[in-house]
Amino acid sequence: MMYDVAIVGAGMAGASLAAAIGPSARVVLLEAESAPGYHATGRSAAFWSETYGGPGIQPLTTASGPLLEAYLTPLGSLHIGRAEDAAKAEAVLRAFADTGVALERVDPAAFVPGLRDAWTIGVLEPSCAYIDVGALHAAEIARARHAGVEIRTDAALRVASRAGDVWTIETAAGTVRSRILVDAAGAWADIVAARAGVRPLGLQAYRRTMVQLRTDPGAPADLPHVVDLSGGFYFKPEPGGRLWLTPHDETETDPCDAAPEDIDVAIAIDRLEGVVDWRVDAVERRWAGLRTFAADRLPVYGFDAATPGFFWYAGQGGFGIQTAPAGALIAAALLLGTAADPAVAGIDFARYSPNRF
Structure with missing residues (x-):
């Protein structure tokens, strides 16, 4: 044929x-x-976020939103930072000022119980949603x-x-x-x-690590997706009070059946413990996937x-x-x-x- x-x-x-x-x-x-x-x-921990990937990706994400509606669950995304990240928050607000993407300055402590005092900068993206x-x-x-x-x-x-x-x-x-x-x-x-x-x-593959954690207290069901303005982590709630966490790593690799490295799991947990006062009781799952970029991403x-x-x-x-x-x-x-x-x-x-x- x-x-x-x-x-x-x-x-x-x-x-x-x-x-x-x-x-x-x-x-x-x-x-x-x-x-x-x-x-x-x-292996994707996918969410629909109009800011994720920057202004070059945003038109594709925005156009896809209505077509993904049946597979989306409201989540919201909270971009957080410390005092030294104030300029990064302003850069995000400027980058999407004329795109129609709704963003607002907020107090991050109002959204993340147990947030450590240093994390004072917050930009909320209400439209972010979880993708099935x-x-x-x-x-x-x-x-x-x-x-x-x-x-x-x-x-x-x-x-x-x-x-x-x-x-x-x-x-x-x-x-x-x-x-x-x-x-x-x-x-x-x-x-x-x-x-x-x-x-x-010249496409390049990168390994990204994900872990599922059981914490005390458990992740609130209404917790938004939380992402570091400096790119060091993001985490989001899962059913049963679980948490999905990544150190937002990008490790160059050849195409492969990716597997997580112990050091990257440890880095992820260390970064989480610097953000919230929750205790990590168990790493229930760990996995890795590949993200592949052209030179201009x-x-x-x-x-x-x-x-x-x-x-x-x-x-x-x-x-x-x-x-x-x-x-x-x-x-x-x-x-x-x-x-x-x-x-x-x-x-x-x-x-x-x-x-x-």
């Missing part, structure tokens, strides 16, 4: 794109693992299947070559022929490109300038879940040559083009 589009990677990026273009094209979704979403998608990543990813996979997308697992791409206007893609699950090859392989995107004879973009959507029929859909960093609906609509318009969906019509697609490098 000849496909119009072969998408490599069935995480949130590939799944949402397959669902978006499935009704209009013959699509095959190729996943290297035995099940979709094993790596970054399946599992439900969202499952829904996109189901929507893709319903649209007729074929999903092949255990189908790692080994090599791909193009003759005329057709790609021949050799995978662990057999050979696929397609007119367009989409690289949505996350941390492996540059590797996939190289195997297709395409010049890599913006995602890459578009056809490769030097290789016809090769489409980049990569570099979503740690923001791929919250921007997935907008990213899929942008990529669908570029792939199919159609008018932009109204939800993303006001976004400058060129800002995310691979041709910017």
Whole structure:
């Protein structure tokens, strides 16, 4: 069978794109693992925050909000700092002053019981919400299947070559022929490109550590997502008074099945203990995921300038879940040559083009 589009990677990026273009094209979704979403998608502590990622990510996040509504639970985000972080708080307020993102100065102690005295700076982002990543990813996979997308697992791409206007893609699950090859392989995107004879973009994967803690007192159910203005941590409540915490680490790594390091878990707990007077009773879970960035930390959507029929859909960093609906609509318009969906019509697609490098 000849496909119009072969998408490599069935995480949130590939799944949402397959669902978006499935009704209009013959699509095959190729996943290297035995099940979709094993790596970054399946390990995300995702939340929808319009400030997360900065002004370059915000238009994608804002446009995605209404499309994610069924998977969002109100949370709120509190950006906190000490006296020396006052300028950073002002910088956040200035950066989003003309974007429509609601931000307000607050006393952080009113939101975080047991907050240590040094943490006096607070900026509240009321719109922040928790994303049910599992439900969202499952829904996109189901929507893709319903649209007729074929999903092949255990189908790692080994090599791909193009003759005329057709790609021949050799995978662990057999050979696929397609007119367009989409690289949505996350941390492996540059590797996939190289195997297709395409010049890599210099995408870099970073390890991010997460822990689930039991504390005394337990995390209040109405605790907002709390993030350090200096980038040293964030934490958020989980059911049963648990807390999800990260030291906000970014450790360069090759693409891999990421695992947490003991030192990063210890750093996370030490930083938490410098913020609140809660006692950490137990580390109940620990895990790590990969975040993959282009040099300018913006995602890459578009056809490769030097290789016809090769489409980049990569570099979503740690923001791929919250921007997935907008990213899929942008990529669908570029792939199919159609008018932009109204939800993303006001976004400058060129800002995310691979041709910017």
